[in-house]
Amino acid sequence: MPSVRSQPPCVPFDYPCQQDNHINFSIRTLDTIQTTISTNIATYLNGLAIGDAASYSRLIQIAYASSTSVSNVTGVTLAGGVADLPATTGTAYRSGTVDFG
Numbered sequence: 001m002p003s004v005r006s007q008p009p010c011v012p013f014d015y016p017c018q019q020d021n022h023i024n025f026s027i028r029t030l031d032t033i034q035t036t037i038s039t040n041i042a043t044y045l046n047g048l049a050i051g052d053a054a055s056y057s058r059l060i061q062i063a064y065a066s067s068t069s070v071s072n073v074t075g076v077t078l079a080g081g082v083a084d085l086p087a088t089t090g091t092a093y094r095s096g097t098v099d100f101g
Contacts, residue, residue, distance in 0.1 A: 030069070034100050037066045042095035054078065054085040054093040075101060 040062045045054060056078045063073045079085060085093055 033067045033069055037063050037070075037100075038098040040066055041098055045093055045095040048093050050092045051087055051089050052093070053087040056082060056084050 041059055044058060044062055048054060056076070059078060060073050060076055063076075064070050076082070
């Protein structure tokens with residue numbers, strides 16, 4: 001029986017594995033808005049089906065949609081990069097930490 005590591009890289013098998021992701025934002029906002037953004041991003045990522053891609057630009061869209069007080073979003077990274085995470089058979093992307101700098 002194959003084994004699956006709990007941390008990336010995930011190896012696709014007939015059952016899902018999970019890949020947590022670190023997300024960084026440079027937004028200076030009120031704590032309540034940051035909480036809303038974090039919650040909305042977690043909802044998006046945790047709602048992705050097994051094998052779905054994670055959209056980098058969707059994170060920025062989520063930040064803007066979280067409050068009319070958000071006027072600029074910069075420095076966004078997803079898993080350390082500035083690109084979508086590809087669709088991978090057997091992998092489910094899940095929210096890790098969301099930081100605001």
